Amino acid sequence: MTLTPIEPYASDSNLLTALCVWREARGEKYEGKLGVVWTLRNRCKAAPAQGWKHDMAGNILKPWQFSSFNADDPNSQKYPVDGTPDWLDCLKAAADESPDPTNGATFYFSRPLHEAPKVWGNVVITAVIGGLTFCGFAEVVT
Numbered sequence: 001m002t003l004t005p006i007e008p009y010a011s012d013s014n015l016l017t018a019l020c021v022w023r024e025a026r027g028e029k030y031e032g033k034l035g036v037v038w039t040l041r042n043r044c045k046a047a048p049a050q051g052w053k054h055d056m057a058g059n060i061l062k063p064w065q066f067s068s069f070n071a072d073d074p075n076s077q078k079y080p081v082d083g084t085p086d087w088l089d090c091l092k093a094a095a096d097e098s099p100d101p102t103n104g105a106t107f108y109f110s111r112p113l114h115e116a117p118k119v120w121g122n123v124v125i126t127a128v129i130g131g132l133t134f135c136g137f138a139e140v141v142t
Contacts, residue, residue, distance in 0.1 A: 001071045002063045006079070013057050017094040018087070020060045023068030023075045025132065026086045031101050032130040033093040038100045039108055039134065046106060102127045105134035 004010050009019045021036045043052040043059045053059050060066055068075035080087035102108070103126040109116060116123050116135050123135040 002061055002069050003071050003076050004061060005069075009079075013055070014091075014094050016060055017056050018090040019080070020066055020068070021093055022080045022087055022090040023078060024066060026080075026090065028130045028132060030089050030093065032132045033089055034096055034098060035102045035105070035108065035127065035129050035132060035134055037093050037096065038102045039105050042100070042102070042104055042106045042136070050106075052106075101129060102134040102136075104136045106137065107135045108132045109135070 005016065005019060009015045017037060017040065020040070021033050025033045025036045040056050040059055043050075044054055044056060046052055047054045047059075051062070053062060061069060064070065067073045068078075070076060080090070105126045107116065107120050107123060110131050110133070113133075116125075116133075120135065122138045124138045125133055126136045127134040
């Protein structure tokens, strides 16, 4: 089950995106955080493929897409403290229009995984940024 976050995150798409990045990549350098944002953007562009939505919130809150929004994940109850460097980086990444550092990724994984889950299908690694490995569908990524 996917948990909807508390206000103001639930009603503000930019804050929700930053929260997703913070929960998923708060220990990563800025480029890794930006990579998570671009993974979301790439899913929006690919919609309705894979059941993805045309909006960030729809993809973030889609069940089983981002583990930190799953009810059984310990991060699902964590929220950032305003003004901390990691949170400020996540807010900045959510609004950043820099080029895509993931080369079109629609998935990513981190340790302890060492390869993409088979359930994702035929994916290839498109970028490795810090502790995150970004992947996209082999037939789409060039």
